[in-house]
Amino acid sequence: MEIGESPPLIVLLIDSDAERARIVEAGLRGAAITKLASSDSGNILSSISELQPDVIIMDCESPDRDTIENLRIVARENPKPIVMFVEDGDGSLAKEAVRAGVSAYIVDGLTSSRIQPVIEVAIERFKMFDGLQRELEKSKEDLEARKTIERAKGILMDKRGISESEAFSSMRKLAMQESITIKQVADKILSVASLLGDNF
Amino acid sequence: MSSALEMTDIRIGFVPLADAAPIIMAKERGVFEKFGLNVTLEKVSSWARMRDLLAVGDLQAAHMLAPMVIASVMGLEPGTPPFTTSLALNMNGNAITVSNALYAAMYQANPSAMKERPITGMALRDVVAARITSGQKPLTFAMVYPFSSHNYQLRYWLAAAGLHPDRDVNLVVVPPPKVMDYMRAGIIDGYCVGEPWNSEAIVQGVGTTLVTSHELMGLAPEKVLGVCQSWADDNPNSYSAILSALLETSKTLENKSALEEAASIMSVNAYVGLPAKRILPALTGTRRQTAGDIIQNMPDFNVFYRYGANYPWRSHASWFLTQMYRWGQVNKAVNFKDVIEKAYRPDIFREVAKRGEHIYPTIDMKNEGDQIHPWVLSDASSPIALGPNQSIDNRIFRHAHPIAYLEGFQIHNLRLSLSELAQKNRLG
Known part of the structure; x- marks a missing residue:
C-alpha cells in the first residue's frame, strides 16, 4: 500500500518535542493530514474523537500512554495502529515497544525520509495482528x-x-x-x- | 544473614504521586546505601511505561499498581513476564472527585442522599436517570489504568448504587496530572485518582471530593513494589536489601515531622513538583475534604506502615482477582491459589521483617470488610493493631470463598460462567 492514495491518511502526533514533530510533518507532507497534540497540555481524548486518526504516532515517554492503551482495550471494535518514538541505547527498548503491542517504532536518528515507510509497515503489521486478535475474540x-x-x-x-x-x-x-x-x-x-x- | 548482594547498582522507577514517598525518602535519607545498594531513581510518566521498563530490565523494581502484578501473572499484559511483590507501599490514599457542576446536579437531584456519610452513588444514579430521560450524553469518569485499585474502587462505588460502570456511564483513562485540565474542558465529569490530585481539584476550584477510598473500602491495598519474578529468583539478597530499606523507611514515615520532611523533599520538580504544603495533607490526612463540604482530620487517609500496611496479604490479591472477573477483564477460568501465590510473596516479607525486627502476620489471608471497630490481629509475630475495614455496602470478602463473593454481585460484566470458575477452584 502507498501513502498518497486518496483519501489521505489522518495522523495524530502526540509529542512535546517540537523538532521531532517538525521532521515527522515534513516526512508526511502531501501524503497525510497531520495533527499535532502536545503531550504537555491538551487532551488526547478529544483529539482522537474529533480526528478519527488512521495512525497515532507518540513518544514512548508521553504521559498519555495509559490513555491510549486503555482505548485499545475498550474500543475493541476500532483500535488504531500506533508508532512510538524510542530513544534507544542497547536495543532493548525497541523490543519493549513491540512487546507492548506497538505496531512499529522509530529509534533515534529520525529523518523525514524514514517516516513514510515506517508508517506503511506499521499499518500493514497492525492489520495482520489485529486480524488474528479479532478472530480469537x-x-x-x-x-x-x-x-x-x-x-x-x-x-x-x-x-x-x-x-x-x-x-x-x-x-x-x-x-x-x-x-x-x-x-x-x-x-x-x-x-x-x-x-x-x-x-x- | 549477611549474604553477598548479587547486584548493587539498582534502578527503581516511581510515578510522581504522594505514595512514592517511601521510595523517594529511602533514597534521600541514604537508607538504600545503608543496606549496601547504590540506587538510582527514575521518574516514569505512565504505568504502561513502568511495566515495559521493568519487563525489559531497565528497572529492577517499580512503584506499581497492585493489580498490575496480578495481571502480569495472568498473562493479561501482552508480552510482559510475570511480576511479583513482597511489599505493599501503602493502604488507602485515593478519592472520587466530581466537577462542581456535577456536584450541584447531584445535590439538586437528591439532597437527602447527599447528606449520607459516606456519600453513596444514589444521587448520581438520579442524575444519570434524568440524563437518559432527556437524551443527554452519558457522564464520563476517569481513572488511571485498567488494572488499578482506582478502577475497581470507582466501579465498586458506582455499582453499589445500582449504576453499571460499562453501560450507564463512560469510563476513560487519564493520567492523574491531567485530570483537572480534562474536567475544566468538560471532557470528564469526575474521576478516581490518588493524591495530590483530589486536593488539587479543590485548591484550584475545579471539583469537589465525594468520598475517599478509606471510606469506600477501609484499609484498602494500594501501591506495591513490583519486580520481575525471574529477577527476584536470581537476586534474592539484593531483593531483600531493597525491601529492608523500604520497610525501615516506611516505619519512619509514621512520624509527623518525617512526613513534613518528605513533603518538602518531594516538592522539587525531579519528584512531584508541587509546593510542599499541597503534598503534606495527602500524607497526613489533615484537613481532608470529603463529602463535598466536610473538612476533617482523617489520619488513616493514607497509611504507610502501621496496621501491618506493608504486608502483601494474599487475600488482597484474591480480592483484586475477583474484581478482574467481575468486570470482564478475564474470560478464562484460573485457579486463584496458583495466581496469588506467584503474585504475592508474604514468605519473603516475613524473612525481611524478622531480620529488621518489624512485626509481621503469620497467616497469608484474612477476611476483608468484616471489622467495624479497631481490632487486634493475633496471628502475628506479636499482636498487630488494625483499623476498621468495612466497605460502603457492608459486603464481606471471605477469603476462603471468592467465588461465592462474586456470585453476590448483581451488577457485573462476567465473561465466563461462575460454575466454570468454581470447577477450577475445587480443592484437590
Missing part, C-alpha cells in the same frame, strides 16, 4: 452480544406487551436510525430499564 463476543440482545428483547416484550419479532424489529429500527449496533441499542435498553424502573 469474535466468537466469545458474539455470544456475549447475543445474550445482551436477548435480555433487552425480553424487557421490551414484557414492558410493551409485544411479540419477540416486534421487539427485535423495533431494536433494529432504532439501531439504523441512530447508526449504532443492535448490541448498543440493547445496552441502552438495559440501562433505561435498570435506572428508570417502572417509569420506563
Whole structure:
C-alpha cells in the first residue's frame, strides 16, 4: 500500500518535542493530514474523537500512554495502529515497544525520509495482528452480544406487551436510525430499564 | 544473614504521586546505601511505561499498581513476564472527585442522599436517570489504568448504587496530572485518582471530593513494589536489601515531622513538583475534604506502615482477582491459589521483617470488610493493631470463598460462567 492514495491518511502526533514533530510533518507532507497534540497540555481524548486518526504516532515517554492503551482495550471494535518514538541505547527498548503491542517504532536518528515507510509497515503489521486478535475474540463476543440482545428483547416484550419479532424489529429500527449496533441499542435498553424502573 | 548482594547498582522507577514517598525518602535519607545498594531513581510518566521498563530490565523494581502484578501473572499484559511483590507501599490514599457542576446536579437531584456519610452513588444514579430521560450524553469518569485499585474502587462505588460502570456511564483513562485540565474542558465529569490530585481539584476550584477510598473500602491495598519474578529468583539478597530499606523507611514515615520532611523533599520538580504544603495533607490526612463540604482530620487517609500496611496479604490479591472477573477483564477460568501465590510473596516479607525486627502476620489471608471497630490481629509475630475495614455496602470478602463473593454481585460484566470458575477452584 502507498501513502498518497486518496483519501489521505489522518495522523495524530502526540509529542512535546517540537523538532521531532517538525521532521515527522515534513516526512508526511502531501501524503497525510497531520495533527499535532502536545503531550504537555491538551487532551488526547478529544483529539482522537474529533480526528478519527488512521495512525497515532507518540513518544514512548508521553504521559498519555495509559490513555491510549486503555482505548485499545475498550474500543475493541476500532483500535488504531500506533508508532512510538524510542530513544534507544542497547536495543532493548525497541523490543519493549513491540512487546507492548506497538505496531512499529522509530529509534533515534529520525529523518523525514524514514517516516513514510515506517508508517506503511506499521499499518500493514497492525492489520495482520489485529486480524488474528479479532478472530480469537469474535466468537466469545458474539455470544456475549447475543445474550445482551436477548435480555433487552425480553424487557421490551414484557414492558410493551409485544411479540419477540416486534421487539427485535423495533431494536433494529432504532439501531439504523441512530447508526449504532443492535448490541448498543440493547445496552441502552438495559440501562433505561435498570435506572428508570417502572417509569420506563 | 549477611549474604553477598548479587547486584548493587539498582534502578527503581516511581510515578510522581504522594505514595512514592517511601521510595523517594529511602533514597534521600541514604537508607538504600545503608543496606549496601547504590540506587538510582527514575521518574516514569505512565504505568504502561513502568511495566515495559521493568519487563525489559531497565528497572529492577517499580512503584506499581497492585493489580498490575496480578495481571502480569495472568498473562493479561501482552508480552510482559510475570511480576511479583513482597511489599505493599501503602493502604488507602485515593478519592472520587466530581466537577462542581456535577456536584450541584447531584445535590439538586437528591439532597437527602447527599447528606449520607459516606456519600453513596444514589444521587448520581438520579442524575444519570434524568440524563437518559432527556437524551443527554452519558457522564464520563476517569481513572488511571485498567488494572488499578482506582478502577475497581470507582466501579465498586458506582455499582453499589445500582449504576453499571460499562453501560450507564463512560469510563476513560487519564493520567492523574491531567485530570483537572480534562474536567475544566468538560471532557470528564469526575474521576478516581490518588493524591495530590483530589486536593488539587479543590485548591484550584475545579471539583469537589465525594468520598475517599478509606471510606469506600477501609484499609484498602494500594501501591506495591513490583519486580520481575525471574529477577527476584536470581537476586534474592539484593531483593531483600531493597525491601529492608523500604520497610525501615516506611516505619519512619509514621512520624509527623518525617512526613513534613518528605513533603518538602518531594516538592522539587525531579519528584512531584508541587509546593510542599499541597503534598503534606495527602500524607497526613489533615484537613481532608470529603463529602463535598466536610473538612476533617482523617489520619488513616493514607497509611504507610502501621496496621501491618506493608504486608502483601494474599487475600488482597484474591480480592483484586475477583474484581478482574467481575468486570470482564478475564474470560478464562484460573485457579486463584496458583495466581496469588506467584503474585504475592508474604514468605519473603516475613524473612525481611524478622531480620529488621518489624512485626509481621503469620497467616497469608484474612477476611476483608468484616471489622467495624479497631481490632487486634493475633496471628502475628506479636499482636498487630488494625483499623476498621468495612466497605460502603457492608459486603464481606471471605477469603476462603471468592467465588461465592462474586456470585453476590448483581451488577457485573462476567465473561465466563461462575460454575466454570468454581470447577477450577475445587480443592484437590
